[in-house]
Amino acid sequence: MHRILALVExxxxxxxxxxxxxxxxxxFPLVQLVVLxxxxxxxxxxxKVGVVDQDRGVPTVKLRExxxxxxxxxxxxxxxxxxxxxxxxTDLRNGRINxxxxxxxxxxxxxxxxxxxxxxxxxxxxxxxxxxxxxxVFIELVNTYSQKGGEPRVPPGVTLSVVELYPYxxxxxxxxxxxxxxxxxxxxxxxxxIIYIDDKARGLxxxxxxxxxxxxxxxxxxxxxxAIKAFMAGLVLTTLGSMVAGIPHPLDPLRLLKxxxxxxxxxxxxxxxxxxxxxxxxDPLVPRAIFxxxxxxxxxxxxxxxxxxxxxxxxxVISTVDPFTYAVHAFKTLLLKNTGLVAIAGDLTYLLVFTVxxxxxxxxxFRRTL
Amino acid sequence: MAAIEVENITKCFNGFxxxxxxxxxxxxxxxxxxxxPNGAGKSTLIRMLTTLLPPTSGTARVNGFDVVxxxxxxxxxxxVIPQAMTTDLDLSAAENMHIFAKLYGVxxxxxxxxxxxxxxxxxxxxxxxxxxKNLSGGMRRRLEVARGLVHEPKIFFLDEPTTGLDPxxxxxxxxxxxxxxxxxxxxxxxxxxYMDEADKLCERIAIVDHGKLVALDSPMKLKASIPGNNxxxxxxxxxxxxxxxxxxxxxxxxxVKAEDHVYRIGSNNGPRTTVELIEAARRAxxxxxxxxxxxxxxxxxxxxxxxxxxxxxxxxxxGYDPRFFYERR
Numbered sequence: 001m002h003r004i005l006a007l008v009e010x011x012x013x014x015x016x017x018x019x020x021x022x023x024x025x026x027x028f029p030l031v032q033l034v035v036l037x038x039x040x041x042x043x044x045x046x047x048k049v050g051v052v053d054q055d056r057g058v059p060t061v062k063l064r065e066x067x068x069x070x071x072x073x074x075x076x077x078x079x080x081x082x083x084x085x086x087x088x089x090t091d092l093r094n095g096r097i098n099x100x101x102x103x104x105x106x107x108x109x110x111x112x113x114x115x116x117x118x119x120x121x122x123x124x125x126x127x128x129x130x131x132x133x134x135x136x137v138f139i140e141l142v143n144t145y146s147q148k149g150g151e152p153r154v155p156p157g158v159t160l161s162v163v164e165l166y167p168y169x170x171x172x173x174x175x176x177x178x179x180x181x182x183x184x185x186x187x188x189x190x191x192x193x194i195i196y197i198d199d200k201a202r203g204l205x206x207x208x209x210x211x212x213x214x215x216x217x218x219x220x221x222x223x224x225x226x227a228i229k230a231f232m233a234g235l236v237l238t239t240l241g242s243m244v245a246g247i248p249h250p251l252d253p254l255r256l257l258k259x260x261x262x263x264x265x266x267x268x269x270x271x272x273x274x275x276x277x278x279x280x281x282x283d284p285l286v287p288r289a290i291f292x293x294x295x296x297x298x299x300x301x302x303x304x305x306x307x308x309x310x311x312x313x314x315x316x317v318i319s320t321v322d323p324f325t326y327a328v329h330a331f332k333t334l335l336l337k338n339t340g341l342v343a344i345a346g347d348l349t350y351l352l353v354f355t356v357x358x359x360x361x362x363x364x365x366f367r368r369t370l
Numbered sequence: 371m372a373a374i375e376v377e378n379i380t381k382c383f384n385g386f387x388x389x390x391x392x393x394x395x396x397x398x399x400x401x402x403x404x405x406x407p408n409g410a411g412k413s414t415l416i417r418m419l420t421t422l423l424p425p426t427s428g429t430a431r432v433n434g435f436d437v438v439x440x441x442x443x444x445x446x447x448x449x450v451i452p453q454a455m456t457t458d459l460d461l462s463a464a465e466n467m468h469i470f471a472k473l474y475g476v477x478x479x480x481x482x483x484x485x486x487x488x489x490x491x492x493x494x495x496x497x498x499x500x501x502x503k504n505l506s507g508g509m510r511r512r513l514e515v516a517r518g519l520v521h522e523p524k525i526f527f528l529d530e531p532t533t534g535l536d537p538x539x540x541x542x543x544x545x546x547x548x549x550x551x552x553x554x555x556x557x558x559x560x561x562x563x564y565m566d567e568a569d570k571l572c573e574r575i576a577i578v579d580h581g582k583l584v585a586l587d588s589p590m591k592l593k594a595s596i597p598g599n600n601x602x603x604x605x606x607x608x609x610x611x612x613x614x615x616x617x618x619x620x621x622x623x624x625x626v627k628a629e630d631h632v633y634r635i636g637s638n639n640g641p642r643t644t645v646e647l648i649e650a651a652r653r654a655x656x657x658x659x660x661x662x663x664x665x666x667x668x669x670x671x672x673x674x675x676x677x678x679x680x681x682x683x684x685x686x687x688x689g690y691d692p693r694f695f696y697e698r699r
Contacts, residue, residue, distance in 0.1 A: 002472050002475055003472065003473050003475065005472070006469050006470075006472035006473045007473075009469060009472070010458065010461070010469045013460070013461055013465060014458060014460045014461065017460045017501075018460070202454070203452065203454035203455075203456060204454075204456045204458070205456075206422060206450075206452040206454065206456055207452065207456030207457070207470075208456075208470075208473060209422055210420050210421065210422065210445055210448070210450040210452075211445060211470070211473040211474055212442045212445040212446050212473075212474065212475075213473055214442070369421070369422055369423055369424050370417060370422045370423050
């Protein structure tokens with residue numbers, strides 16, 4: 001036991017003497033949280049819609065007045081006048097405008113005759129997000145116009161009443177659980193088994209390999225000190241990140257306790273996994289080179305940025321074994337839904353079992369001699 | 371029971387044998403040296419004896435324990451100073467010592483006492499709380515020696531303890547080692563490629579070359595074993611015919627070897643041979659370009675047994691770094 005603690009003490013003392021490392025390992029996930037959080041899911045604004053009015057009747061004028069009103073208010077789009085439909089579409093192809101609203105010549109006549117009048121929205125569908133945003137806005141506009149214009153809507157048979165269980169979740173909050181796990185992962189990358197590899201590269205490991213320390217004690221010592229560092233990173237990101245993302249009651253003590261539990265188990269799981277992956281590696285460049293690959297392979301299939309249900313089968317296989325998935329799920333449950341332990345019991349169990357399996361495998365594969 | 375027993379130990383990497391059938395014994399309380407050029411297999415041997423590398427064949431016992439089957443028992447009773455510096459630069463001298471003591475399970479009371487004693491013994495007490503990166507190479511090496519003794523072992527392994535140190539530090543390390551050895555009655559096995567170090571410190575020396583044992587005895591007996599206890603190194607302005615025979619017939623001459631234009635004459639009485647040599651040269655009307663007379667050194671012993679000079683063999687060393695040999699399985 002004292003040998004394990006001696007190794008932990010050694011690693012932590014060295015860690016405390018390089019504060020830059022500490023700051024950097026927290027900084028990257030925090031930056032990613034903020035940037036990604038605001039890069040995705042923002043409200044689409046200021047798109048250019050070319051309007052071709054081939055009709056110029058009274059109903060058309062009314063329709064266009066509505067557009068202007070919406071444009072002035074929500075600023076989702078602004079209108080650009082075109083006299084020639086062909087010119088408008090050409091400009092659309094060249095990227096000068098984002099869509100074309102074409103009001104055909106018979107629009108007013110058909111409206112008055114209630115003969116299925118149509119306006120056409122020509123979209124640039126290479127940009128999915130802008131296209132669907134515009135589509136949404138215009139469909140709503142057209143529906144509202146139909147109501148206002150006195151056109152009776154199709155009498156609905158069944159209506160859907162939507163009830164949201166939780167308050168609105170902006171994307172940055174959706175991203176927070178993934179960012180916390182990422183912070184723990186970055187810390188595991190730079191502070192776990194890689195310490196042993198760096199020691200090996202400098203020949204320092206001969207210093208302690210001649211002592212009577214056993215394989216298991218060695219692995220446990222490195223994993224424990226790495227987990228402590230990863231825990232601190234996770235804690236910082238949970239508290240700071242919650243505040244940045246605007247989670248209500250970020251420091252609620254009861255939830256914080258449950259969060260601490262998840263942070264500890266996640267830290268142990270990721271550290272022991274990294275150690276196993278590096279157990280036979282001697283070249284200090286290898287872990288640094290695969291960092292990017294591992295990061296991508298573990299982070300995105302975990303459902304941190306996009307739900308698992310949307311994944312192809314092969315990716316869902318990764319999701320099932322990926323410890324990130326369970327950690328993200330647990331953090332999401334606690335941060336966004338504030339539930340009890342029951343909801344995260346499964347995640348905690350998986351992470352603990354995962355840790356044990358990783359450590360046992362690492363002990364079996366670890367080379368005690370040079 | 372001998373402190374260290376090595377029987378026919380061999381270590382081969384991918385067909386290349388760094389150590390090839392070495393056998394020797396080190397008694398309790400002895401200072402034993404392994405002398406040889408780089409690449410001779412010294413570090414590999416020490417790594418096997420300190421349980422870092424398993425031998426390919428053969429056995430070794432340290433303090434009665436087999437290095438393969440009772441590795442942990444061996445580790446508990448040996449102190450090791452590897453060739454590379456293994457103290458942590460970011461920690462202070464005292465921290466290095468304390469953590470190491472904890473790795474050996476030294477109880478707290480004893481640990482506090484021993485660390486202080488050892489730092490004093492190596493004259494680093496005033497540097498105890500300074501980070502190791504502020505220490506010079508010699509001081510760091512002294513710290514490593516102190517650290518190796520923190521669990522008070524009886525058997526001490528040193529792999530090239532003064533390589534890379536300046537002359538003053540080397541002497542300091544030697545003096546410290548001898549003092550510690552006497553105070554604590556240690557058995558020491560050290561490797562070196564410095565003949566002066568082996569000569570000065572070791573009671574018995576094993577000369578190794580290319581993984582094999584070439585000679586094994588006390589320094590004095592080794593030097594006495596080669597013909598002639600003085601070496602004359604001499605070069606001439608020109609070489610008349612039959613000069614080699616003339617040299618060989620000089621009084622007290624045991625052997626004459628020629629290397630380039632330098633003759634190395636082994637003689638039982640250096641001064642007498644020198645006088646006759648000068649006479650012979652004068653009579654033959656050739657000038658002596660250079661002349662030096664010295665007692666035989668271990669270098670001469672090495673040359674005698676291997677045909678190469680120790681200092682030339684140093685250039686001869688293979689290109690790999692033995693420290694990273696474990697990667698080539």
